[in-house]
Amino acid sequence: MDNVLLGAAEEMGAAGGETADTLVRNELCTGSSVIYADTLDESGAVVSTPVSRRELSADNNRLSPDVVNKAYTFLKKQKAPFFEGNKYVAVIHPSAAYDLRSHPDWMEAHKYAAAREIFEGEIGELHGVRFVESTEAPIFNGPSLFSEEQRNLTVAASVTNDSSASAPFGAASPYKVTVAETLTEEQAAALVGRKVHIYDASAAGLAGTAEIVGASAADKCVWLAEEAPVVLSAASGAADTLWPGEGGDSKDGPCAVYGTLFFGKDAFGVVDPEGMGMEMIIKDAAQIGGPLNQFSTVGYKFETAAKILYQNRMVRVESCSAYSGVDEAN
Numbered sequence: 381m382d383n384v385l386l387g388a389a390e391e392m393g394a395a396g397g398e399t400a401d402t403l404v405r406n407e408l409c410t411g412s413s414v415i416y417a418d419t420l421d422e423s424g425a426v427v428s429t430p431v432s433r434r435e436l437s438a439d440n441n442r443l444s445p446d447v448v449n450k451a452y453t454f455l456k457k458q459k460a461p462f463f464e465g466n467k468y469v470a471v472i473h474p475s476a477a478y479d480l481r482s483h484p485d486w487m488e489a490h491k492y493a494a495a496r497e498i499f500e501g502e503i504g505e506l507h508g509v510r511f512v513e514s515t516e517a518p519i520f521n522g523p524s525l526f527s528e529e530q531r532n533l534t535v536a537a538s539v540t541n542d543s544s545a546s547a548p549f550g551a552a553s554p555y556k557v558t559v560a561e562t563l564t565e566e567q568a569a570a571l572v573g574r575k576v577h578i579y580d581a582s583a584a585g586l587a588g589t590a591e592i593v594g595a596s597a598a599d600k601c602v603w604l605a606e607e608a609p610v611v612l613s614a615a616s617g618a619a620d621t622l623w624p625g626e627g628g629d630s631k632d633g634p635c636a637v638y639g640t641l642f643f644g645k646d647a648f649g650v651v652d653p654e655g656m657g658m659e660m661i662i663k664d665a666a667q668i669g670g671p672l673n674q675f676s677t678v679g680y681k682f683e684t685a686a687k688i689l690y691q692n693r694m695v696r697v698e699s700c701s702a703y704s705g706v707d708e709a710n
Contacts, residue, residue, distance in 0.1 A: 388678045389660060396658050396680040401516045402710075404650055404686040408641055409518050412691050415450055417441040417699035433520065434577045434589050436628035436637055438704035442479045443472075443640060443697065445486075449507045451642040451697050460644025460693040468509045469499065469643050473517035475703035476638040480506060509642065518639035520698070521709040522624030525571065526561050531634070533576075533602070534560040535620035554593055554603035557622065561600070568595035571602055575625030582620075589625045626709065628700055636707040640697045647693035651685045658682040 416430040419440045426446075430436055448470075455468050463469055472480075480486055487505045501512045524531040539556040563571075571592050580587035594603040602622070628635035660680050665673040688694065701707075 385662065385664065385676050385678060389662060392678055392680050393658075393660060396660075396682060398516065400658070400682065400684055401514070403684060404648075405516050405518060405641075407686040407688065408648060408694070409639060409696065411641075411688060411694050411696050413454070413695040415447065415454065415695055415697045417443055417447050417697065420444065432589070433628060433637055433698055434586055434625065436635070436698065436700050438628070438635055438700045438702070441628070441700045443476050443638070443699040443701070445480065445483050445506055447697055447699065448480070448509055451640075451695050452508050454695050455642060455644050455693065458644075458692040460690075461646065463510075463645050466508070467505070470509050470511050470697075471514050471517050471641045471643075472503075472511050473519060473638045473640070473701075474513055474515065475519075475636075475701040475707055476517070476640055476699060477503060477511065477513055478703070479699075479701055480504075480511070516710070517641065519636050519707055519710045520626050520628075520639065521634055521636040521707065522574065522626030525574070525576065525622060525624055526563075526567065530561075532579075532621040532623040533557075535622065536560045536600075538620075554605065555590070556601055556603050558599070558601040559622070560619075563595070563597040563600060565597045568597040568602075571595040576604070576622040577625045577629075579621045579623060586629075628704065634705055634708075635700060636704040636709070637698050638701055638704075638707075640699070642695050642697060644690075644693035647690055648686060648688045651687075652683070657684075 416433070416436060418426045419428045419430060419435070419437075420442075421427050421440075424444075427440070430441065435441075451470070452468060460468070481504070483506070485506055489502045489504050489510075499510065499512050501514055503511050503513045505511065525533050535557055537558040539558075572595055574592045575589055576592060577589050578587045579585070590604040592602050593605050595601070624634075628637045658680060659682065660678070663677045665676045668677060669675050
């Protein structure tokens with residue numbers, strides 16, 4: 381009544397395609413050119429231009445037509461070649477696309493698709509850029525540092541240039557931060573390698589971003605890389621904190637940041653080694669079914685490689701969205 385093997389093969393095929401896309405996406409996220417969405421006021425006027433991801437907020441740093449125009453201008457000044465029709469192409473997450481669709485300059489894909497070949501997933505055009513929507517477009521966000529109820533770690537004390545024997549973490553003099561929270565061994569282990577935004581209460585603002593290079597549950601502390609930018613000392617009536625550093629301005633909650641990838645022609649290459657493309661392997665019940673022919677297996681394997689070929693032919697625009705509070709990293 382239910383062809384389980386056929387359904388499993390379809391699911392595995394979809395999973396294989398997504399895995400291949402993710403591998404390519406991860407390579408493209410290493411691009412060296414980044415534009416951060418402008419900080420806008422309530423009237424839509426530009427207040428400032430961020431220089432790092434930690435400055436982006438869900439309310440004030442969304443993808444705007446002007447930022448799209450900046451990305452187009454960047455590629456044009458770099459002499460990145462166009463695709464057919466003298467257009468560049470961008471891969472955008474649906475949550476980020478939400479902020480562009482209602483703009484009067486937005487042109488839906490169906491209005492020009494009859495005249496030009498359309499890309500799979502293409503949704504529209506703005507300022508000389510054709511947009512392809514994909515859930516594989518990168519989302520940068522970080523899980524809680526402590527618990528579901530508390531994302532942050534509270535600074536109790538800090539020591540600069542901690543060269544003690546208890547901190548051999550690949551940095552000559554790591555920055556030791558003692559926290560108020562009691563960490564479990566699992567929590568401490570999970571913190572190593574995480575990035576954190578550093579909130580300086582005395583200055584009432586962000587002081588920088590650093591990587592946790594070590595953590596100790598017994599000592600209730602973490603060690604930050606030696607380039608940690610500030611000496612933390614809690615102000616009266618306030619507390620310095622460490623909060624997840626993979627996303628945007630998330631002191632009061634999660635803040636997903638979306639990477640929209642803008643390309644000129646041949647910016648990157650994807651290679652399927654000869655004879656090693658996607659292969660679906662199905663073993664039916666007659667082959668491995670056991671004594672009662674009850675079992676079958678389905679799986680896939682592939683080899684691939686992706687590489688940025690020209691850094692000056694691509695740029696990543698990072699922005700927030702109305703969905704920054706709910707979307708998780710991908």
